[in-house]
Amino acid sequence: MIVMVAPFLWMALSAFKSEKDLGATPTVWIPEDWTLIHFEKLVKLLDIGSHFFNSTLVAVLVTACNLVFCSMLGYALAKLKFGGKRPMFAVVMCALMVPGNLMLMPMFVMVSKMGLVDSYAALILPFAAGAFGVFLMRQFMTAIPDELLEAARIDGAGEWFIFWRIAMPLVKPALATLAIFTFLQSWNNFLWPLVATNDPGKYTLPVALATFAIDPTKTNGSNGVLMAGAFLVVLPVLLVFILLQRYFTQGIATAGLK
Numbered sequence: 001m002i003v004m005v006a007p008f009l010w011m012a013l014s015a016f017k018s019e020k021d022l023g024a025t026p027t028v029w030i031p032e033d034w035t036l037i038h039f040e041k042l043v044k045l046l047d048i049g050s051h052f053f054n055s056t057l058v059a060v061l062v063t064a065c066n067l068v069f070c071s072m073l074g075y076a077l078a079k080l081k082f083g084g085k086r087p088m089f090a091v092v093m094c095a096l097m098v099p100g101n102l103m104l105m106p107m108f109v110m111v112s113k114m115g116l117v118d119s120y121a122a123l124i125l126p127f128a129a130g131a132f133g134v135f136l137m138r139q140f141m142t143a144i145p146d147e148l149l150e151a152a153r154i155d156g157a158g159e160w161f162i163f164w165r166i167a168m169p170l171v172k173p174a175l176a177t178l179a180i181f182t183f184l185q186s187w188n189n190f191l192w193p194l195v196a197t198n199d200p201g202k203y204t205l206p207v208a209l210a211t212f213a214i215d216p217t218k219t220n221g222s223n224g225v226l227m228a229g230a231f232l233v234v235l236p237v238l239l240v241f242i243l244l245q246r247y248f249t250q251g252i253a254t255a256g257l258k
Helices: 003-016 037-045 050-081 085-096 100-113 118-129 132-143 147-156 161-172 172-188 189-198 204-211 223-249 252-257
Strands: none
Touching: 003 050, 003 100, 003 223, 037 050, 037 223, 050 085, 050 118, 050 132, 050 161, 050 172, 050 204, 085 132, 100 118, 100 189, 118 189, 132 172, 147 161, 172 204, 172 223, 189 204, 204 223
16 A cells, blocks of 8 residues: 555645755655645646646546446347347457557547547547446346346336436446546546647647656756646546445445335
8 A cells, every 4th residue: 555655645745845845855755835836837837727628528528428338238238139249249358358559550540531630539439438348337237137127128118218217227336437447547548649639739638748747948847847737637536536436335236226
């Protein structure tokens, strides 16, 4: 725990340290003089609001798309009968084994031919659904009692009603888990936004911060400004986890009874 938490704690505290505390020897962990000067410099030197909006828009839409589309396919693979069901699930499992970096070039070629480079669509559509999300939702959907769904069908409920009103409430823990992982991955995604966007106005926060960090004329050698930027990148992820972590402790049966 100490090994994992120490770098994060150092980053968070350094964002509020004065230049004197940052360069102090021996190392000062707790700031003697708490300051927001690094955040003020960051706002002045970088259009943080625009990049924060880009990251939020992309991460929220990617997460929402995954929750809907992965749940739909997971439900179909778990509870519906149709031709090609097993081969389709095999394709999903094979997709899990392909490293994401290998898909970088094919995705860029597709996005380029569709004329979507330097657009929000280029940042969202390639990640609107993922093999991990489909597999996760399929496994949770499998645990839903078939008798419950059959009873709904006997009462005249259609598949859309069953999916939205019965199946989805029963898999809230899986939805929360998928939301956290997807949001985290999308928010921290660096390589694809760097490749798919040339316009600085479309940069997400990690890309904007990385390009800002390598420009010595802006940072002026101040690690405090970089720590403030890194803190802002991590903060939304922590908030999402705090809001959704309680669902990890809920079982499917308990959620269904509620």
